[in-house]
Amino acid sequence: MSRRSHLIYLAIGFPPAAKSSAYRMRETANQFVAQGWDVTVVTIAQSSWERDFGLDPTLLEGVDPRIEVVELPLVREDLETDIRTYSRERALRPSVWAAEFRQSGWDAFPEPIYGGWRADLEDAVRDLHASKPAQLVLATCVPYVTMAAAHTLWRTAGVPYAVDFRDGWSIDVIGGEEAFAPDSEQGRWERRVLEDALSLWLVNDPIADFYRRRYPDLADRFHVVRNGYDEDSVPAGLHRPDPEAGLVFGHLGVLTSPPELLEALIEAWKLARRRDPLLARSRLEIRGQVGSGARREANTHMTLIREAGPHGVSFGGAAPKADVPRIFAGWDVLVLMIMGGRYMTSGKVYEYAATGLPVMSVHEVEHDATTVMTGHPLWVQPCGFDVSRLADAFCAAAALALSATDEEREAARRHAAQFARAAQLGPAVRALSRLVDPEGDA
Structure with a gap:
């Protein structure tokens, strides 16, 4: 870049989360730093991952020390196992509580488990941008609610964003079929977010082709960025x-x-x-x-x-x-x-x-x-x-x-x-940097 720019990277599952996507997130952040960006990662507290997939502290060894990590105190309440913390309703009617928990998430964003995180994520990116203006937001899925935060900052402050969509949302990659219709609430959200994004990364050609057929007017924004290996x-x-x-x-x-x-x-x-x-x-x-x-x-x-x-x-x-x-x-x-x-x-x-x-x-x-x-x-x-x-x-x-x-x-x-992770993500980060700053030297 011709000047140091600031990236807000919404990466739920960033190291030391013991999640397979953590490797991709780590390399993405490292590549942005290597190409001249200041990077602020937004993720959730380590204690939240302890109750989910667990932690792998060795993942931190490969994180560039110049990356700032902001951990939000967000948790999946449905994974809590300490019954002493349960409300009376949850203890006596767990299935009713679970249904209401999922519905409350859906009311905020059409993603039942994580939708309730929307307000906190939006507040976080607004606060970060206010303290250190960002030139780009990159949201990686899942959860998909991160896209809402990226879209909100674009709508309210004009900060461009991209989405590392990975497996996509409207496709069931296991069953191989459409996950929801374009006119559903999820479909309307997906269209809204994707049509305003600078670039959309997907992990393989079949998924990218699915999205190019689904959104032919956005076809040139879908790019295959494979996972690769370290x-x-x-x-x-x-x-x-x-x-x-x-x-x-x-x-x-x-x-x-x-x-x-x-x-x-x-x-x-x-x-x-x-x-x-x-x-x-x-x-x-x-x-x-x-x-x-x-x-x-x-x-x-x-x-x-x-x-x-x-x-x-x-x-x-x-x-x-x-x-x-x-x-x-x-x-x-x-x-x-x-x-x-x-x-x-x-x-x-x-x-x-x-x-x-x-x-x-x-x-x-x-x-x-x-x-x-x-x-x-x-x-x-x-x-x-x-x-x-x-x-x-x-x-x-x-x-x-x-x-x-x-x-x-x-x-x-x-x-x-050919599938080394840096070889996959390096060019993708470079291309995205040029979309943000066409005159830069990335």
């Missing part, structure tokens, strides 16, 4: 398996998919162990967040994992960002289990691709992860969730782990290099 998450060396000891298959990531998917995976693993002596002495390790809120690590997923313990399945706990390279370095095959279809993206697929390890895709055949993995030399392609075919995939992945050469592992890393 280069410090990739192990430095190349891993070589020990077939005598057995292989270690690993799944790393937030596990919130329907339990039926995990159940199919585990049944396929059991079948594969009966078919292949190498797999019979191998292990399947699951790492990462399993659920959220009070049900984190106390849910059907965990029951399935524990019951599969005698079959070599284990849960290694949450995975701090700083430990990711070490975790990958101890595995022989990566298991990429993701729900959804062609509109669904994944943050972990980029890291998986960059490790130089074989990757076994466990998702629908038509999935955006397929776009990322196509051309990867150590990829066992998806076959859906049929147990017998998944068992065959486990056997194929084990064979690939043994046969993979160092040249193939290096080729896998080269394939993934």
